[in-house]
Amino acid sequence: MIELLSTAALATVQDHGRMGSLRHGVGTSGCMDQLALAAGNLLLGNDENAAGIEIPVFPFQVRFTHDCAFALTGADGQATLDGMTLPPWWVAQAREGQVLSLGLPAARSGSRAYLTLAGGVDVPQVLGSRSTQLRGAFGGHEGRSLRQGDRLNAAAPGTLRTTDFGLVPPALALPLAVDGCAAMRVLPAAEYLRYREDSRAAFWAGEWKITAQSDRYGYRLAGEPLVPIAPMEMRSHGIVPGVIQVPPGGQPIVQMRDAQPSGGYPKFGTVIEADLWRLGQAPIGSRVRFIETTYDAAVAALAELQAWLHEAARLVALHRAAAWRN
Missing domain, CATH: 2.40.100.10 (Cyclophilin-like)
Incomplete structure (x- = not known):
């Protein structure tokens, strides 16, 4: 579980979106950077559509009320855990009582950070998704952006054996x-x-x-x-x-x-x-x-993203295998 100590504005719980409801007048919602959320879930071994927290405005600060593995992806928010600097696109282990802080994003690093927790953020599904729909005031945590004092559960808190490693951000691997x-x-x-x-x-x-x-x-x-x-x-x-x-x-x-x-x-x-x-x-x-x-180039670009995710999954699997051998 985490408790929000400080959030500037508009941090929300998001997954990959609410699919299949457009015909009923319900938009997709979901994370603005699907690669970042997918990578966070990969680093933790979560389901690929597990929900995380999208953080578009800084500073942002949470306290872990239980031991919990977590990952940070997206914009580099100059994160620290109890004052210790954490690299971007990184998976780490938090202990009960530790405080995670994100300050201002590093120059040219993006504008939205993503915090994912072991097992995913545990909020109810609404129309098949845990994403927050702000205009409709449903989904996510009480259908609204997060605020100081909110508490969120992780679906599978505890200790992961494979932490303290990361990925090369796609903005560097796939520049455009x-x-x-x-x-x-x-x-x-x-x-x-x-x-x-x-x-x-x-x-x-x-x-x-x-x-x-x-x-x-x-x-x-x-x-x-x-x-x-x-x-x-x-x-x-x-x-x-x-x-x-x-x-x-x-x-x-x-x-x-x-x-x-x-x-x-x-x-x-x-x-x-x-x-x-x-x-x-x-x-x-x-x-x-x-x-x-062109359409063909757009399809090829999507395949390139899938190749990046497959390679990320391969690297995560190598880290896990090495940890088990040790």
């Missing part, structure tokens, strides 16, 4: 940037060709700032406005995380994990599934670039 700017690959969507040619060219050539109005529902971007060839009026239609919609002002919105399941703005493109974690780790106020891609 354009002119030093973080980049994501995008598939043109249904209304792409209904925008002026110069606007389409500017979308790929320019940098886009993630504005302060961005959140888990959508990242609002600022850059050269996207101008349609002619005004468009559309009925609401189904959307999913990654879809880039364009309101009348021409500044695009990328739908994120808490996106509603329908919307009426034109669809300019879609950030491919394999790159959504990159966008989820881009800090508010930072600038990103977009790279035009």
